[in-house]
Amino acid sequence: MKEITVKNIPERIYKELEKKAIRNNHTIDEEILIQLNNLVPDNSDDIKLTSQDWQKISKTNRERMNFIATEKEITEFKNTGRP
Numbered sequence: 001m002k003e004i005t006v007k008n009i010p011e012r013i014y015k016e017l018e019k020k021a022i023r024n025n026h027t028i029d030e031e032i033l034i035q036l037n038n039l040v041p042d043n044s045d046d047i048k049l050t051s052q053d054w055q056k057i058s059k060t061n062r063e064r065m066n067f068i069a070t071e072k073e074i075t076e077f078k079n080t081g082r083p
Helices: 010-022 028-039 051-064 071-079
Strands: none
Touching: 010 028, 028 051
16 A cells, blocks of 8 residues: 655645544544545446455554553443443
């Protein structure tokens, strides 16, 4: 996959992406990719990201953050603060 760097992102746009990422339990990178993917016309199948692409991206981001949660930790995170 290709990588890009985006500079000079307006604060308002960054904050909205950040809010969406938190709400959807994504990293900023994942949320940006989702938003970009949603802009690609449906007839461009060769450009659309597959579920395998998303898994690879997600795994790479977790490794980059040096944090890979176990199934038990994920369940605990989900249940934190819930009755």
